[in-house]
Amino acid sequence: EDQVTQSPEALRLQEGESSSLNCSYTVSGLRGLFWYRQDPGKGPEFLFTLYSAGEEKEKERLKATLTKKESFLHITAPKPEDSATYLCAVQAWGTYKYIFGTGTRLKVLA
Amino acid sequence: NAGVTQTPKFQVLKTGQSMTLQCAQDMNHNSMYWYRQDPGMGLRLIYYSASEGTTDKGEVPNGYNVSRLNKREFSLRLESAAPSQTSVYFCASSEKGGGNEKLFFGSGTQLSVL
Numbered sequence: 001e002d003q004v005t006q007s008p009e010a011l012r013l014q015e016g017e018s019s020s021l022n023c024s025y026t027v028s029g030l031r032g033l034f035w036y037r038q039d040p041g042k043g044p045e046f047l048f049t050l051y052s053a054g055e056e057k058e059k060e061r062l063k064a065t066l067t068k069k070e071s072f073l074h075i076t077a078p079k080p081e082d083s084a085t086y087l088c089a090v091q092a093w094g095t096y097k098y099i100f101g102t103g104t105r106l107k108v109l110a
Numbered sequence: 111n112a113g114v115t116q117t118p119k120f121q122v123l124k125t126g127q128s129m130t131l132q133c134a135q136d137m138n139h140n141s142m143y144w145y146r147q148d149p150g151m152g153l154r155l156i157y158y159s160a161s162e163g164t165t166d167k168g169e170v171p172n173g174y175n176v177s178r179l180n181k182r183e184f185s186l187r188l189e190s191a192a193p194s195q196t197s198v199y200f201c202a203s204s205e206k207g208g209g210n211e212k213l214f215f216g217s218g219t220q221l222s223v224l
């Protein structure tokens with residue numbers, strides 16, 4: 001069964017304190033792995049798509065990496081405005097369905 | 111820059127009442143989705159529409175019906191609401207629907223069924 005597990009559930013960082021969020025997945029043939037950011041009371045907003053092991057993508061203070069079993073979202077020198085819930089999702093070949101993890105709630109303190 | 115628009119934003123129903131959640135996108139996307147988000151469960155797909163005139167059941171379709179009215183609009187109907195349907199509902203769209211595409215989400219409808 002296709003599955004996505006995110007850890008930790010919640011993370012509190014001081015401003016400038018770098019860290020990583022983890023997304024572990026099992027899927028029958030990975031078509032794509034997606035990262036989204038969700039602010040309270042809003043819908044998820046797309047960040048990255050990763051397609052194959054070894055791939056990396058960056059956007060401002062965020063960098064996403066992918067291995068055959070997991071993905072990491074690295075946050076470098078975070079700011080309070082990076083506080084949000086970060087969602088990971090995967091899609092397998094042969095399906096249109098996206099399997100979402102439960103997310104990591106990130107709080108960055110000034 | 112409207113993107114995906116959902117109405118209403120909040121709704122309270124009594125058990126057994128019916129209602130329709132509305133969703134419209136202005137990006138000329140082919141595919142549209144309805145998800146529900148519950149604490150500790152992640153986003154779960156209720157129904158999917160690959161294109162105008164087609165709909166498919168997702169992971170949790172029981173108790174719901176959908177209508178893809180045209181390319182822009184995709185509505186979700188609860189015929190007889192139950193407390194288990196208390197959730198936050200998100201509509202999403204993607205450009206082609208062939209898979210491996212980013213989803214564009216609306217801002218959600220928070221539904222409480224008493």
